[in-house]
Amino acid sequence: MATKPKAGSKTKSTKASTKTKATKPRRWSARVTAHSDAMDLEHDVFKKGSAHDVALSLKRSAERSHRRKSAPFRSALSMLTFYINRAGKNLPASRVRTLNKAKDELRKLFGRQPNGSAHHAARHHPA
DSSP, rough: OOOOOOTTOOOOOOOOOOHHHTTSOEEEEEEEEHHSOOOOOOOOOGGSHHHHHHHHHHHHHHHHHHSSSHHHHHHHHHHHHHHHHHHGGGGGGHHHHHHHHHHHHHHHHOOOOOSSSSHHHHHHSSE
């Protein structure tokens, strides 16, 4: 008959189920960013120095893609937003600001009205 361990006593925990998962790649979002079904991205597009350069690269990729399901603007903005949302917690605030500015740059490049996202980002991500 098994007895309950006393309060405060150390017991061995088994982590057999988590061990098998540890060998599997955990960052599915990195895989999506690198090998998107919607469009082929330029290598290290999100590491480019300026918001304008990021936006230009995303615009080129979206316009060249024949696999995307929506308009080029929407595909490019969706990929940028996806990256910010998935990697944002590990990015420095300055990088998040640059990527948020890239959204406005994309809007300009596609002839869309900016919606004040820079102001929105400043309220939620103070410097």
